[in-house]
Amino acid sequence: MRNKARPNGFVARCQCGVCVGALDANRTEQNDMGKLLGKWLFDGCTVEPLFGHRNEVTISNCRCKEAQ
Numbered sequence: 657m658r659n660k661a662r663p664n665g666f667v668a669r670c671q672c673g674v675c676v677g678a679l680d681a682n683r684t685e686q687n688d689m690g691k692l693l694g695k696w697l698f699d700g701c702t703v704e705p706l707f708g709h710r711n712e713v714t715i716s717n718c719r720c721k722e723a724q
Contacts, residue, residue, distance in 0.1 A: 663705030668696040672719040676701065 666689075668677035679692060696703050706713075 661707055663707055664709075665706035665711055666693060667704045667706060667713050668699075668701040669704060670718045670720060671700055671702075674716045674719055675713050676715065676718050678706075678713050678715060 662681075664682055665678060665680050667675055670676045677692075677696060679689060681689060684692075693703055
């Protein structure tokens, strides 16, 4: 059986579709990572794992208030 690859980072995507946060799993303390992932989920974000050696994302402000 093949071992699953572990993510090297995570991205938080808001309900409006904007990427509002990212973290590097290799440089973030596990306790801090758990708190941040929990906050993102509690805020209603979709958390996406990142795999590979090089990942690039653009972080922007949430647009949810603009739609109201």
